[in-house]
Amino acid sequence: MDRRQQKTRQAVFQAFNKLLEEKRFNSITVQEILDEANVGRSTFYSHFETKDALLKEMCTDIFDHIFSYELHSETSHDFSSSDHGLQEKITHLLYHLKDNRRNVLGILSGESGGLFMRYFKEYLATMFDQYPECIRKDVPKEFAVNHLVGSFGEAVTWWIDTKMKMPPEDVADNYLKLIGYKE
Amino acid sequence: MDRRQQKTRQAVFQAFNKLLEEKRFNSITVQEILDEANVGRSTFYSHFETKDALLKEMCTDIFDHIFSYELHSETSHDFSSSDHGLQEKITHLLYHLKDNRRNVLGILSGESGGLFMRYFKEYLATMFDQYPECIRKDVPKEFAVNHLVGSFGEAVTWWIDTKMKMPPEDVADNYLKLIGYKE
DNA sequence: GATTATATCAAACACTTTGTTCATTATCAA
């Protein structure tokens, strides 16, 4: 990819991110992104169709990174935990979210949260699919999966809203208790 | 209240509702509401500060109605169920949502869902507060309450998205199983 | 029924935002 394109893309992402930390998605204007990123109007529109598309691309970037690491840790043998179960997976995921907290916080705060969540849940659903043992059989599968994905999303939102004060291990532990996966 | 005010208020609510069924909240313009409701621009702004305020008032109207009925059924003795437990409460709530399905569907579809949910959860939290036995003690209370409220919100969203095909009794039953309140 | 109060209306207003176009300039890859 052309270096010029990379540069503008990065500048726009960075600017958008900074603005997301200050104000909610809907109140951010393209003009503000342009000013912050120091990019021409026509340049922006040659890269992104709309503001929504920009958010989507940014989410995809972040989640691809976070979840690809998850998959990697599954096949590699470089972490100390005794098994590769759901608890470890969730803990790892939370650590990654914490590493990306500036991004995640920015995106989650305000209106953009809804769109963010939609994309996030898509990734989550594929994760839970790898752990059929946590899906209860006495409830319709759709309903159960929706519960797992949805309540985990809620837990993450709560965790971020409370400034990620609770350690990832505890979040994972408490969550697994509440979904009846543990104890 | 002046009959004229009632009339415009109702017309705006109705118009807004119709539009919410067709398109997402953010893409609805004040102008469209004006045209649909056949109300003057200045009249609208003398009633509602912003579009967000309009949504908020509408949510409050709906939830006040739904949850006040819930509270009423708690004190009255006119329903057949054997106890006044959480399961009955939830089932009743779902029936009420179904009665208001045109409203709820309209509000939940699209972007407005986020705001709707925020208000909805406030009401839910007070409901769960009446049932301390469903809050697990081996997990921080905040976390547990967030889980109950959040996952119920998710269940309702799923239920509405799937056209409310599952009977309210089953939704309540499945939900209570998943939060470990039952069996 | 007459009177006073006020809700509604249409129209115009300045303002912001959006998304497009186009000629010009700068930068890249070969």
Added chain:
DNA sequence: TTGATAATGAACAAAGTGTTTGATATAATC
């Protein structure tokens, strides 16, 4: 070096926002 392409800035129409105005219609009150 050269041909391709990305970025720029400026201008543009179109659409939306929220406010103000004076005239009109309708309600509440006497």
